[in-house]
Amino acid sequence: MKRFALIGAAGYIAPRHMRAIKDTGNELVCAYDINDSVGIIDSLSPHSEFFTEFERFYDYAWRLKRNPTKALDFVSVCSPNYLHHPHITAALRLGCDVICEKPLVPTTVLLDDLALTERETGKRLWNILQLRHHQAIIDLKDKVQSQKHTHKREVELTYITSRGNWYMESWKGDQRKSFGVATNIGVHFYDMLHFIFGKLQCNVVHHSSAYKAAGYLEYENARVRWFLSIDQNDLPETVKCKQSTYRSITVDGQEIEFSEGFTDLHTISYQAILDGKGYGIEDARHCVETVEVIRSSTPVTSQNGEGHPLLTNLIR
Template sequence: MKHFALTGAAGYIAPRHMKAIKDTGNVLVAALDPFESVGIIDSYFPEAEFFTEPEAFEAYLEEARAAEGLDYVSIAAPNYLHYPQIRMSLRLGADALCEKPLVLGEDELDRLAALEAETGHRVWTVLQLRVHPALVALREKLAAEGGHKKVVLTYVTGRGKWYLKSWKSDVKKSGGLATNIGVHFFDMLAWLFGDVQQLEVHAREEQVVAGYMELERAEVSWFLAIDDRYVPTELRAQGQRTYRSITVDGEEIEFSGGFTDLHTEVYRRTLAGQGFGLEDTRTAIRTTERIRTLKPGGRAPRHPFLERP
């Protein structure tokens, strides 16, 4: 049985981490969040200690490590806290298992690599799309087919007015829209089609970011938005506020289901020493960092959704 701590316990994704810790036969000893709406902990680990102050959390973990050991710190806090909390984890003598984006800049990856070497502990991340059965099958199919593909990625996830008033809309804290909601897609694309060779940004606004990239084995037109007016009219009329579509050479890739236990599978692999580390996430971190800084423009065709609404 491994001993885990968890940061960001009141967040949306935290219950998936609690479930994964429990499903893999391990125990949560302590959790941290500045907000106290964490009753969900009772469904998994009612005996876990809870802290609202990071200093008290860290002090407790130092004592816990001396008493019974601390193996992993799972990090589900806001993006800008990932890097310092990973450093804290390694300094405490534990591995870090961090939500994506692992960090906001490639230079932070390099500094964490040095800290891994110094401490002897590892940094792991959650790249759950890489263990999705439909996408694993697609990757095998693409490898067998070979060739160069044309891909269109469209992802609209409607968000209310709260989003623009939260840390998620602050580029310095979230990394911006492409990082906060797009980093797992950019990782998936690189995992399927190889490293990024060329990148263009065609739009970078508060609620929309879009562009074009060439990978080793694909050309990709991509569009991400949190404005539900971009949901196709017929779906919006049915009350739908999200729309996700990925086509490869015009063929729709369906992977809407199968998400229930992906975090648990990532945990299983991590516990077996076969999880996703710093280098696995480098391409996605580099890509999203460039999207934040590139001047919008370019010669590639624009995604058709840029003409809406």
């Protein structure tokens, strides 16, 4: 049984980490968040210590370190994106391996710094790249690799996840903290595309705003038109008033069904990490590079059929 701490216990994704810790047969020893809406802990790990001040959390973890039988083995980081780097480095220096949500960090410079901290501490950092464990994605990767084509596959990625007015008032609506829509809700899709279609060769942005982004990516084995949005007005008419999220991936005009099978992916990811088969810094480098370029790019008009169809609905 491994002993875990959790940073960011009140966040949206934290319950999946708590469940993964429990379902892999491990113990959540302590948790931290500046917010105290963490009642979910009662049903998953009722005996965990909880702190709303990082200094008290860190002091508690440091005192545990003095006793080999009580020291923490892992720290899971689910805090806001802009805090990932300091929280990861603090956890590594506690002598713990770290499991962090995506995006790991916003830039490759910070990625290199984390690699240095790994070497200094002798501990490992693991990134949750859960779509790599989704069976439909694994099947598609196998299909692409086994069926060699003379042409690149034509891919269309659409992800619309409606968010209310609260979103822009939260840290997620602050681009200095979330790093924007493409990074916050899109980074795992860019990792998925790299995982399936190989090395990225071209990265062009056609639209970028606080609520949505679109562009064109060309990989070794695919040409990808992508569109990401948190605006409910972008939902297709067929799903409006029925569901708040719409995911679609088509490959050469054929829809890839992957709407199901998401709930257990964190537990699968944790088990792979515990087995020493998780994804580390270098696995995450490609998607960090991708979103870094997207954030720094000036949008251009789409050409040669590279624009996503929903671009026609946008007013620049």
